[in-house]
Amino acid sequence: MDWIILIIAGLFETAFAFCLGKIKATKGKLLRFWIAGFIISLTVSMCLLATATQTLPIGTAYPVWTGIGAVGTVLLGSIFFKERTSPARIFFIMTLIVSIIGLKML
Numbered sequence: 001m002d003w004i005i006l007i008i009a010g011l012f013e014t015a016f017a018f019c020l021g022k023i024k025a026t027k028g029k030l031l032r033f034w035i036a037g038f039i040i041s042l043t044v045s046m047c048l049l050a051t052a053t054q055t056l057p058i059g060t061a062y063p064v065w066t067g068i069g070a071v072g073t074v075l076l077g078s079i080f081f082k083e084r085t086s087p088a089r090i091f092f093i094m095t096l097i098v099s100i101i102g103l104k105m106l
Helices: 002-025 029-052 058-080 087-105
Strands: none
Touching: 002 029, 002 058, 029 058, 058 087
16 A cells, blocks of 8 residues: 555656646746645645655655656656657666666565
8 A cells, every 4th residue: 555655646746846847837827826736746745755654665665756756757748848858868767667666676
């Protein structure tokens, strides 16, 4: 169950990074919506991470949480913010995914 909580925490990390990207590109009343989304996503992510680390080692949980957030943020950046995707970038994202899986396996 703690791994599921950790994965959800990583997804919320991706969500708060996405909200940061939207904050950068938004003005007016909609800006408040994205700021609220950022604060809520950040809070939920941190609380779930703290819950997961009650039983999982911090040396494993934190890198996995960060890795999920990093991979998710790169994917969302490419899809929604039209960030450049190169073969090298895809290679390094894949190595990050393999590293996350390796940490879980150990």
